[in-house]
Amino acid sequence: MSIVDLSGYGCKYSKDISVDLIGVLISAAFQVWYIFPVIILTFIIRTPWFKGVFGEFQVNLILKKLPSNEYYLIKNVTLPTKEGTTQIDHIIVSQFGVFIVETKNMKGWIFGSANQKLWTQKIFKYSSKFQNPIHQNYKHLKTLEAQLNISIDALFSVVVFIGESEFKTEMPENVTHASGCLSYIRSHSAELLNQQQVLDVIKNIESGRLARGFSTNQAHKAHVKVIIKQKTTDKLCTKCGSDMVLREAKKGQNAGSKFWGCSNFPKCRVVEKFN
Known part of the structure; x- marks a missing residue:
């Protein structure tokens, strides 16, 4: 009986399997390539950064419903302060006053009052605390008061919640859902600034704002982290969030x-x- 050497064939057979396997994997990858962008997009959508940007975009569309010949909209304004910087989502300048708009893109039940440092967001059994947006926007208002050199009576704070949220405590009239902010802004019909003052305010804001870009955003984020760290060292009530x-x-x-x-x-x- 003769013995046939198959070692050479075995080697070739192994190489053929490897080549075929690689080909199958490449083919499969091309067939499901669209899954990877979907996964990345899903991750981005869930980040706080995207929620904030999307919320500001929605409010921007709402505010554009105001007559452009009466209301001038300025978006995403970062101003220098003694402590660092402060960032304002939207500023609306008109003869009826200057409206400083703070946006919150949130869902669930919202609990809070004007004098509490922290408000509560509740989604089913999960609860979390967040900075009182009225206090947060007050800093914006005081920064503009100092920079614009106009009476604080002509400055108005507006807090707009975007998303599937529901207020579970009574809110001040300047805290609204979505397009409710338009009613609040339009409710101020007394002329507080003349046309020249309106133009001066717009020029002052535009010339005093920091240049939009990556470095400005990073500097502001670093400043916000310091503020949050300082606030978390305060002792707060475990039930209502007050001091x-x-x-x-x-x-x-x-x-x-x-x-x-x-x-x-x-x-x-x-x-x-x-x-």
Whole structure:
């Protein structure tokens, strides 16, 4: 019986399988190439950055419904401050005043009041805190007051929520959903600035704003991180989000001892031990 050497054939057979496998993989990759952009796009859509940009885009479309011959819209304004920078989503300049618009793209139930430092967002059983947008926009208002040299009575703060959110506490009239901001802006019909003052305000804002670009955005983000870090060191009520105040017991067996009490007392009676 003769023995046939198949080693050469085996090697060739192995190479053929490898080549075929690579070809199949390449072919499969071409057939499902569209999945990868979809995955990347899905990731981007879920980022806070995209939600913020998309929210500002939606508000921009809403604000463009205001008559352009009466209201001048300025978008995405970054202004220098003593502490760093402050960034304003939209500024509307008119003879009826200057409206500073802060946008929040959020969903779920929203709890908050004008005097609370932190508001609450609740989605099913999940709750999270976020900075009171009224306080946040007040800084914008004061920055513009200093730069524009006009009466604060001609400056108005507007907070607009975009997205599937629902207010669960009574909100001030300047905190609205979507196009509700138009009604608030139009409700101011008294002439507070003459035409020359309007032009001066527009020129002042445009000339005083920082150049739009990557470096400006990065500098502002760094400043915001510092602010957030400072705020998270404050002691806040675990129930309503108001400031906790250090108090001293006046009577009883704990007289003279210190404790943390909610500043929203007597509406909120949360107390904590002082260590």
